[in-house]
Amino acid sequence: MLYLDHAATAPMRPEAWEAMEEFRSAFGNPAGVHTVSRAAKHGLEAAREQAAELLGAARPTEIVFTAGGTEADNLAVTGAALADGDPGSVVVTAVEHKAVLESAAFLERLGGRVTRLPVDADGLIDPAAAAGAVEGATAVVSVMLANNETGALQPVTEVAEAVHAANPNTRVHTDAVQAFISEEVDVGSLGVDLLSLAAHKFGGPKGVGLLYVREGVRLEPVVHGGSQELGRRAGTQNPMGAAGMVAAMAATVADRTDFRRRVQAARDGFEARLAEVIPRLRVNGPLDRRLVQHSHLGFPGHRSETLLIRFDQAGLAAAAGSACQSGAVEVSHVLAAMGMGETEAAEAVRFSFGWTTAPGDAELAAKLVTGVIEDLQ
Amino acid sequence: MRVVVAMSGGVDSSVAAALMVEAGHDVIGVTLKQWEDADGNLPTAGCCTVGDAEDARRVAAQLDIPYYVLDYVEEFRRAVVEPFGSGYLSGQTPNPCVECNRTVRFKALLERTAELGGDVLATGHYARVAWHPSGYQLKRGIDPGKDQSYVLYMLTQQQLSHIRLPIGELTKPAVREYAARLSLRTADKPDSQEICFVGGGDYRDFLAQHFPETARPGPIVDTAGTEVGSHRGTAGFTIGQRRGLGVALQEPRFVIDIDSATSTVVIGDRHDLLADGCVVRDVSFVAGHPIDGQPIEVKVRYRSRPVPARLEVDNGSWLVRFDDPQAAVAPGQAAVFYRGDLVLGGGTIERSIP
Numbered sequence: 001m002l003y004l005d006h007a008a009t010a011p012m013r014p015e016a017w018e019a020m021e022e023f024r025s026a027f028g029n030p031a032g033v034h035t036v037s038r039a040a041k042h043g044l045e046a047a048r049e050q051a052a053e054l055l056g057a058a059r060p061t062e063i064v065f066t067a068g069g070t071e072a073d074n075l076a077v078t079g080a081a082l083a084d085g086d087p088g089s090v091v092v093t094a095v096e097h098k099a100v101l102e103s104a105a106f107l108e109r110l111g112g113r114v115t116r117l118p119v120d121a122d123g124l125i126d127p128a129a130a131a132g133a134v135e136g137a138t139a140v141v142s143v144m145l146a147n148n149e150t151g152a153l154q155p156v157t158e159v160a161e162a163v164h165a166a167n168p169n170t171r172v173h174t175d176a177v178q179a180f181i182s183e184e185v186d187v188g189s190l191g192v193d194l195l196s197l198a199a200h201k202f203g204g205p206k207g208v209g210l211l212y213v214r215e216g217v218r219l220e221p222v223v224h225g226g227s228q229e230l231g232r233r234a235g236t237q238n239p240m241g242a243a244g245m246v247a248a249m250a251a252t253v254a255d256r257t258d259f260r261r262r263v264q265a266a267r268d269g270f271e272a273r274l275a276e277v278i279p280r281l282r283v284n285g286p287l288d289r290r291l292v293q294h295s296h297l298g299f300p301g302h303r304s305e306t307l308l309i310r311f312d313q314a315g316l317a318a319a320a321g322s323a324c325q326s327g328a329v330e331v332s333h334v335l336a337a338m339g340m341g342e343t344e345a346a347e348a349v350r351f352s353f354g355w356t357t358a359p360g361d362a363e364l365a366a367k368l369v370t371g372v373i374e375d376l377q
Numbered sequence: 378m379r380v381v382v383a384m385s386g387g388v389d390s391s392v393a394a395a396l397m398v399e400a401g402h403d404v405i406g407v408t409l410k411q412w413e414d415a416d417g418n419l420p421t422a423g424c425c426t427v428g429d430a431e432d433a434r435r436v437a438a439q440l441d442i443p444y445y446v447l448d449y450v451e452e453f454r455r456a457v458v459e460p461f462g463s464g465y466l467s468g469q470t471p472n473p474c475v476e477c478n479r480t481v482r483f484k485a486l487l488e489r490t491a492e493l494g495g496d497v498l499a500t501g502h503y504a505r506v507a508w509h510p511s512g513y514q515l516k517r518g519i520d521p522g523k524d525q526s527y528v529l530y531m532l533t534q535q536q537l538s539h540i541r542l543p544i545g546e547l548t549k550p551a552v553r554e555y556a557a558r559l560s561l562r563t564a565d566k567p568d569s570q571e572i573c574f575v576g577g578g579d580y581r582d583f584l585a586q587h588f589p590e591t592a593r594p595g596p597i598v599d600t601a602g603t604e605v606g607s608h609r610g611t612a613g614f615t616i617g618q619r620r621g622l623g624v625a626l627q628e629p630r631f632v633i634d635i636d637s638a639t640s641t642v643v644i645g646d647r648h649d650l651l652a653d654g655c656v657v658r659d660v661s662f663v664a665g666h667p668i669d670g671q672p673i674e675v676k677v678r679y680r681s682r683p684v685p686a687r688l689e690v691d692n693g694s695w696l697v698r699f700d701d702p703q704a705a706v707a708p709g710q711a712a713v714f715y716r717g718d719l720v721l722g723g724g725t726i727e728r729s730i731p
Contacts, residue, residue, distance in 0.1 A: 305448060306489065306492045306493060308445075309405075309443075309445050309493050310492075310493065310494065312445075313405075313443065313493075313494060330448075375494070376492060
């Protein structure tokens with residue numbers, strides 16, 4: 001099986017397995033007072049320090065470990081909006097991950113105001129529009145670093161600057177879940193106050209994530225209970241998961257330059273080969289402003305639901321839209337926001353390359369895809 | 378041969394898939410997502426639930442076959458649910474299973490089968506497809522209590538050549554026994570009885586919720602035209618219905634006619650309910666016309682015995698003449714023509730002939 005669904009989840013890196021292995025013995029609850037707990041606590045805090053360093057954070061206390069990217073997004077949006085006690089107002093883009101959009105919808109149900117920024121046909125927002133949407137009561141503006149479907153890279157640095165200029169009390173959050181594996185992520189140069197990561201997208205374990213919280217940013221917790229993570233995230237901490245995540249982060253950062261070169265060559269080669277055989281092939285998203293690992297393609301006249309099954313049968317794993325509870329493919333809100341019609345949106349397939357992509361994969365992928373398309377004609 | 382099996386998550390389609398695997402075919406399991414809640418998810422109660430899809434997925438895993446969920450919500454709404462509402466609205470008693478088989482199962486899904494690289498589509502219906510030198514035959518399932526050939530009468534030669542109905546050769550107990558032998562998790566799952574998208578509830582509640590325009594009050598009259606009561610919408614009534622008329626009378630009374638234009642329900646006695654025949658529209662035959670006037674058997678409801686009748690063509694429309702008058706011939710239901718085990722064809726009842 002040729003795995004081109006790295007954007008859904010990536011295989012774990014050996015560094016992550018190795019780091020987690022140590023917690024066979026360091027199984028303690030970090031909150032305890034005894035030796036067993038201390039070993040776990042040490043592992044957890046070492047991971048936190050390293051995460052802070054890798055993200056360019058000023059202090060380890062700016063890192064809050066969560067149970068994944070969705071929880072980090074929830075804590076960022078809902079937590080920042082409710083920090084002052086009432087839901088106030090938030091600004092999000094129309095193409096955010098559901099974790100952000102549904103948090104905004106939740107705040108709306110609590111009486112908050114939500115502005116959803118439109119995107120252009122490439123899926124990009126205008127930083128000036130983001131700043132223009134900011135009002136006195138705007139608690140947080142959430143703009144993803146890169147879109148999880150098309151890979152479109154948003155101008156987050158510009159957004160942060162413009163939003164902070166418009167209202168210094170407004171927090172800027174970026175969901176960097178999809179971008180981290182291939183884009184440099186430094187909270188200082190991005191200028192954001194909040195940033196979410198999910199370990200499993202870059203070779204760490206599932207069920208672990210983190211939220212970077214700039215010092216001084218107050219959050220209302222979304223998981224209530226004990227005072228772990230400085231009262232920002234209750235629940236027994238997960239030292240093994242945190243260590244696995246941070247080992248994968250370190251490996252990602254060390255490998256990133258090479259990853260970009262390797263994966264971009266594969267992605268571009270794949271698209272070029274397909275374009276030769278499928279003349280009406282569409283490439284969705286901004287050609288020159290997208291993640292190097294994403295190839296979001298439209299196959300005119302072919303429903304993605306059928307294509308995915310045929311690809312699977314041919315030994316190629318890809319994705320389309322987002323899977324619902326039952327596993328049926330749903331039409332994507334991202335493509336709809338880009339102004340794409342339902343038919344076109346239902347013809348879109350996402351291929352995503354990753355750290356295990358090997359030389360020859362692009363050629364093989366193109367061969368499998370063209371084989372299926374030719375068979376369907 | 379590559380076989381696409383439509384798996385609902387019930388025991389019948391589970392065994393259909395298992396039999397295809399056992400026969401050595403290259404099998405793909407699919408579940409049709411036909412209906413969704415307001416939030417776009419599968420319902421959690423009734424039929425077509427998340428649990429049903431999960432059962433199908435687990436059985437497919439047990440059989441070690443690939444499994445996918447296909448989205449047919451729009452097709453199903455257009456071809457099955459909307460005609461169901463408009464049928465009741467016009468005083469008919471629609472059969473949604475027939476429409477589903479006609480438009481979704483054996484049209485859209487059969488076309489999709491080819492797109493998925495499948496040679497044939499297999500389902501868990503209790504009916505049989507047989508090859509005969511004169512062409513494909515559609516036959517009743519061998520379990521008389523479970524036979525589902527009534528809802529498959531519209532199948533044509535072209536369709537039958539790409540359809541397998543593996544459990545039609547088995548009785549229900551044999552199907553369960555087979556499932557139990559393979560330890561399929563659906564072996565003891567209760568049969569679904571109701572119209573799938575209505576779920577466990579009453580179809581009248583479904584109509585009231587999804588087709589509120591069916592709730593148009595009107596009078597209940599007797600055969601002389603005397604008003605004997607009132608009702609809250611004709612959709613609550615079916616020809617032949619005896620219970621729930623809301624009218625206190627000494628003799629048993631039945632719904633004998635529904636006039637949707639005036640929202641009038643006509644009731645009468647057992648004798649008024651009888652029809653000598655019916656006019657049938659959208660008639661199709663599995664393997665060519667039977668000869669005019671030849672004796673056949675006809676079934677006018679899913680749960681009724683086939684009765685002797687003759688087919689006639691009159692001015693281009695098909696008439697069914699029963700040998701003996703039949704009760705409760707409801708417009709909108711299917712009239713299915715048989716000769717013994719053989720399904721000859723059928724159509725939709727347009728009106729009864731008194």
